[in-house]
Amino acid sequence: MQSRVNIENTQAKKLQELVGKTTPLKNASTKFITVTSGKGGVGKSTMSANMAYILSKMGFKVGLFDADIGLANLDVLLNVKTTKNILHVLKGEASLAETIVKIDENLTLIPGESGNEILKYTTEEVLDKFIEDSVQLENFDFVIIDTGAGIGDMVQKFVNASDMTVVITTPDPTAITDAYAMVKVISAKKDRVLMIFNQVGSEKEATLNFEKIEKVAKSKLKPDFSLEFIGHISKDTDIQKSVKGRFLFTKNYPNAKCTSEIEVICRKLAEKMERKMLDANRENGLSGFFKRLIKQF
Ligand SMILES: Nc1ncnc2c1ncn2[C@@H]1O[C@H](COP(=O)(O)OP(=O)(O)OP(=O)(O)O)[C@@H](O)[C@H]1O
Ligand SMILES: [Mg+2]
Numbered sequence: 001m002q003s004r005v006n007i008e009n010t011q012a013k014k015l016q017e018l019v020g021k022t023t024p025l026k027n028a029s030t031k032f033i034t035v036t037s038g039k040g041g042v043g044k045s046t047m048s049a050n051m052a053y054i055l056s057k058m059g060f061k062v063g064l065f066d067a068d069i070g071l072a073n074l075d076v077l078l079n080v081k082t083t084k085n086i087l088h089v090l091k092g093e094a095s096l097a098e099t100i101v102k103i104d105e106n107l108t109l110i111p112g113e114s115g116n117e118i119l120k121y122t123t124e125e126v127l128d129k130f131i132e133d134s135v136q137l138e139n140f141d142f143v144i145i146d147t148g149a150g151i152g153d154m155v156q157k158f159v160n161a162s163d164m165t166v167v168i169t170t171p172d173p174t175a176i177t178d179a180y181a182m183v184k185v186i187s188a189k190k191d192r193v194l195m196i197f198n199q200v201g202s203e204k205e206a207t208l209n210f211e212k213i214e215k216v217a218k219s220k221l222k223p224d225f226s227l228e229f230i231g232h233i234s235k236d237t238d239i240q241k242s243v244k245g246r247f248l249f250t251k252n253y254p255n256a257k258c259t260s261e262i263e264v265i266c267r268k269l270a271e272k273m274e275r276k277m278l279d280a281n282r283e284n285g286l287s288g289f290f291k292r293l294i295k296q297f
Contacts, residue, residue, distance in 0.1 A: 031143070035051075036158075176212075195228065214229075
């Protein structure tokens with residue numbers, strides 16, 4: 001008979017094999033990752049879109065959900081036209097299939113809706129139809145949710161319904177203060193937050209600033225809370241140009257330093273999500289996600 005240690009070793013080995021693979025797992029349930037920040041304008045939308053693209057290039061099927069209907073919408077950023085969004089689906093005016101936009105081979109944009117409007121139209125009947133509809137979209141490996149900045153009610157709900165939260169900040173002191181405030185609020189409901197430093201001058205600048213936040217988090221937040229640094233992205237004017245020019249930076253500059261920095265982040269993210277998958281035990285897919293979201297109202 002195999003001893004417990006042996007079984008654990010075998011499992012650990014299997015896990016390492018899984019994590020080491022760049023090809024995604026078959027039949028893995030969709031993982032929902034909310035990208036948020038304390039301060040606005042730190043690069044959530046730019047990084048959500050580019051991370052989604054890189055994950056799709058790694059072979060994962062990725063949905064990019066726009067939960068922020070602010071100024072820089074993902075559809076503008078990705079240079080696609082969207083006429084209908086999730087709200088139309090919830091109102092029964094469009095099917096989910098009509099609203100989604102294919103961006104690239106494994107990458108789909110799901111135009112979202114940030115407001116409490118979602119609740120207004122969510123009758124049981126409509127929700128059932130939506131759930132039925134979303135079955136065709138259940139095969140995403142990851143759905144990246146781009147939210148607005150700050151601890152709004154809706155952002156908190158998206159965070160609660162997700163499997164993982166990524167907080168983006170820049171090294172700017174006010175951004176860091178706001179990021180910490182955000183992490184603190186999230187820690188009331190979640191045990192884990194991943195952190196990305198964007199627009200940094202050097203890796204050192206990112207790690208030193210992370211260590212400062214980590215220290216405060218360790219002393220002030222609940223003992224089982226884990227704040228994890230998953231990488232940095234350098235400040236690069238070409239990223240601004242890509243936003244203005246409405247193209248994906250990582251697609252147009254596959255060999256740029258920032259692209260490899262985003263690749264490092266995506267590998268870490270995928271690894272952390274696959275580890276988490278082993279203990280995943282909840283309703284899957286978009287329908288499961290929306291059920292979790294709506295239950296909070
Ligand atoms: N690494 C970077 N280097 C240089 N500029 C960057 C970088 N990342 C983002 N930017 C620029 O910062 C600006 C804000 O980016 P973005 O719209 O993605 O932020 P956001 O956090 O989504 O903002 P909001 O809070 O308004 O939703 C954009 O003009 C973008 O080009
Ligand atoms: Mg944005």
